[in-house]
Amino acid sequence: MAFTKNDEAVSPVIGVILMVAITVILAAVIAAFVFGMAGNIQTTKVVSLTMTDAGTHGVVTIVGGTDLASLNKVYYSIDGGTPINLFTTGTVSVGAYKSTTGHEITGTRVIVTGVFADGSTQILLDKQF
Numbered sequence: 001m002a003f004t005k006n007d008e009a010v011s012p013v014i015g016v017i018l019m020v021a022i023t024v025i026l027a028a029v030i031a032a033f034v035f036g037m038a039g040n041i042q043t044t045k046v047v048s049l050t051m052t053d054a055g056t057h058g059v060v061t062i063v064g065g066t067d068l069a070s071l072n073k074v075y076y077s078i079d080g081g082t083p084i085n086l087f088t089t090g091t092v093s094v095g096a097y098k099s100t101t102g103h104e105i106t107g108t109r110v111i112v113t114g115v116f117a118d119g120s121t122q123i124l125l126d127k128q129f
Contacts, residue, residue, distance in 0.1 A: 044122070045065075045067040045070070045071075045114070045116055045120070045122050046065045046066045046067050047062075047064075047065035047067050047068055047071055047114055047122075047124055048062075048063040048064050048065045049061060049062050049063055049074075049112065049124055049125055050063055050125075051110060051112065051125055051127055053105065053106070053129055054099065056104050056105070056106060057099055057100045057101050057102070057103060057104070057105060058076075058099070058100045058105045058110060058129070059097055059098070059099050059100075060074070060076065060086055060087075060097060060098055060099075060100070060112060060125075061095070061096070061097040062087070062092060062093065062094055062095065062096045062097070063094065064094045067116065068092065068093070068094065070116045070117040070118065071087075071092045071114050071115075071116055071117075072088070072092070072114075072115050072116060072117055073085060073087065073088055073092075073114070073115040074086045074087035074092065074112060074113070074114050074115075074124070075112070075113050075114075075115070076100060076110055076111065076112045076113075077110070077111050077113075078100075078103055078104075078105060078108045078109070078110055079108050079109050080109070080111075083113065084100075084103065086098050086100075086112070105129045106129055107129060108128075108129055109126070109127070109128050109129075110125070110126075110127050110128075110129060111123060111125070111126050112124045112125035112126075112127075
């Protein structure tokens with residue numbers, strides 16, 4: 001007796017099974033990546049302020065913003081130096097302004113950062129004079 005082996009149907013079946021397996025694994029990896037990242041996203045705070053050059057020093061004015069109520073402190077630093085406290089809780093309101101008297105800002109880069117009630121810190125202004 002002679003048996004003939006017919007392998008023509010095996011290859012397409014294995015190919016389809018492998019394609020389905022790859023698709024399921026890829027979908028699982030993408031879903032894990034997307035759902036895992038959603039928990040680490042922080043929202044950006046909205047606070048507006050301006051800084052004007054007043055001779056040798058600057059004047060920072062609070063303009064407004066939806067997150068102004070949760071703003072606890074405002075610091076500024078000159079050319080990446082030590083942060084200097086500008087506003088604290090209770091003085092941060094629309095129209096409030098403070099001067100950087102005693103700190104020369106001409107020809108420098110001034111970065112103003114805010115500390116919020118939830119503990120987050122955010123750059124509010126980055127300006128070159």
